[in-house]
Amino acid sequence: MRMNRLNGKHIILGITGGIAAYKSAELTRRLRDAGAQVRVVMTRGATEFVTPLTFQALSGNPVHTDLLDEKAEAGMGHIELARWADAILIAPASANTIARLAQGRADDLLTAVCLASKAPLAIAPAMNHVMWHDVATQSNLGTLQQRGYHQFGPASGAQACGETGEGRMLEVAELVDSLASLFKSGALQGVNVLITAGPTYEPIDPVRFIGNRSSGRMGFAVAQAAREAGANVTLISGPGDLSTPEDMRRIDVETAAQMYDAVMHEVHSNQVFISAAAVADYRPKTSSEQKLKKQDAELSIELERTEDILAAVSTTTPRPFVVGFAAETENLEANARTKLHNKSLDLIAANRVGKNENAQDIGFNSEYNALHLIWPDGEQQLEQARKPALARQLISFIARLYNQQKQNEKNTA
Numbered sequence: 001m002r003m004n005r006l007n008g009k010h011i012i013l014g015i016t017g018g019i020a021a022y023k024s025a026e027l028t029r030r031l032r033d034a035g036a037q038v039r040v041v042m043t044r045g046a047t048e049f050v051t052p053l054t055f056q057a058l059s060g061n062p063v064h065t066d067l068l069d070e071k072a073e074a075g076m077g078h079i080e081l082a083r084w085a086d087a088i089l090i091a092p093a094s095a096n097t098i099a100r101l102a103q104g105r106a107d108d109l110l111t112a113v114c115l116a117s118k119a120p121l122a123i124a125p126a127m128n129h130v131m132w133h134d135v136a137t138q139s140n141l142g143t144l145q146q147r148g149y150h151q152f153g154p155a156s157g158a159q160a161c162g163e164t165g166e167g168r169m170l171e172v173a174e175l176v177d178s179l180a181s182l183f184k185s186g187a188l189q190g191v192n193v194l195i196t197a198g199p200t201y202e203p204i205d206p207v208r209f210i211g212n213r214s215s216g217r218m219g220f221a222v223a224q225a226a227r228e229a230g231a232n233v234t235l236i237s238g239p240g241d242l243s244t245p246e247d248m249r250r251i252d253v254e255t256a257a258q259m260y261d262a263v264m265h266e267v268h269s270n271q272v273f274i275s276a277a278a279v280a281d282y283r284p285k286t287s288s289e290q291k292l293k294k295q296d297a298e299l300s301i302e303l304e305r306t307e308d309i310l311a312a313v314s315t316t317t318p319r320p321f322v323v324g325f326a327a328e329t330e331n332l333e334a335n336a337r338t339k340l341h342n343k344s345l346d347l348i349a350a351n352r353v354g355k356n357e358n359a360q361d362i363g364f365n366s367e368y369n370a371l372h373l374i375w376p377d378g379e380q381q382l383e384q385a386r387k388p389a390l391a392r393q394l395i396s397f398i399a400r401l402y403n404q405q406k407q408n409e410k411n412t413a
């Protein structure tokens with residue numbers, strides 16, 4: 001049962017000002033029936049339609065309404081709420097709240113929680129059909145979709161304003177079902193997925209190494225998204241201080257050679273390999289056992305190539321579905337296509353590293369990333385988003401291509 005997926009999940013139900021808010025009372029009940037823990041966050045407008053007391057009684061938790069209420073903040077502030085949530089559903093989502101989310105505002109509790117949370121975010125729009133069709137609303141929705149927001153509905157039909165059209169909030173049962181589907185995604189259910197993440201450190205001597213700026217965040221986010229999609233995940237990580245996402249096996253390595261050995265040891269029992277690590281291409285030819293002492297003369301360190309783990313995996317038999325990354329500062333697409341071809345990959349996720357057009361850091365060491373996906377017969381752009389949201393989009397993409405490939409193999413067998 002899909003609804004079981006909500007069992008034990010922490011759901012923040014955001015309620016904004018609209019007549020459909022009365023349906024959210026029933027929604028709160030049904031979410032709890034499905035085993036979810038529910039915390040309700042209401043905008044000021046929402047409290048004009050239904051009282052917080054109603055939702056307190058139905059959710060069994062205090063209702064949160066104020067961003068700057070000292071008492072409330074002491075109980076559970078916006079950051080704690082954001083962390084607590086496994087998913088945030090805003091139902092009903094008014095045109096105003098959608099616009100404010102699209103602007104990235106954080107001037108009330110609900111928008112601040114959304115901005116501070118890494119959990120999946122979903123909106124169930126509800127508004128008059130003219131407001132719904134307005135270009136401003138549609139453009140805001142487009143922005144939210146690009147950022148990875150899920151959108152449930154709206155439906156068409158008779159509206160509270162007496163008119164008929166698109167803009168009705170989905171029925172409660174449909175909302176519960178749609179929310180549960182976020183926890184499937186089941187798209188990689190039972191599939192064994194091997195993921196590398198983080199940098200490698202290549203020792204020069206016992207205290208020095210050659211490394212790179214990879215934080216491992218993208219790889220860890222991909223591992224978590226794969227787990228959420230039902231995969232059995234083995235994560236091979238280079239040095240870093242990220243904590244392991246729940247419910248997966250982690251193998252720590254330091255050098256490219258160790259990562260190579262670990263991957264080769266594990267790869268045979270996996271159907272998908274995702275190479276998100278920033279593996280060093282070169283290592284010092286010799287590494288001194290003692291700390292090198294400085295001298296007056298210049299120092300040269302001779303470097304040799306490391307094993308290309310990704311290329312090696314794509315020649316193993318049985319061969320998994322192989323996904324590579326390409327971090328580029330220029331000629332993104334051309335370089336990525338060359339890698340796709342040279343390493344015989346099934347998919348490459350290319351990202352620009354460095355600054356975006358607003359001079360923000362993207363890629364390495366950043367919360368954000370944008371990906372250009374290229375596979376032998378297609379390509380798709382995933383717009384800039386937080387790494388967890390982007391990772392989920394990437395995983396659902398990988399799942400689609402992988403399942404297609406399996407289906408094709410079956411058909412030709």
Ligand code: CTP
Pocket residue numbers: 196256275276277278279280281306307308309310311323324325326327339
């Ligand atoms: N990779 C690997 N083993 C290596 C080097 C890279 O598995 N020794 C993988 C990375 O995990 C990534 C992809 O290969 O998925 C990156 O391709 P690569 O051609 O090595 O990119 P760069 O290291 O950036 O090299 P280049 O100088 O060619 O851009």
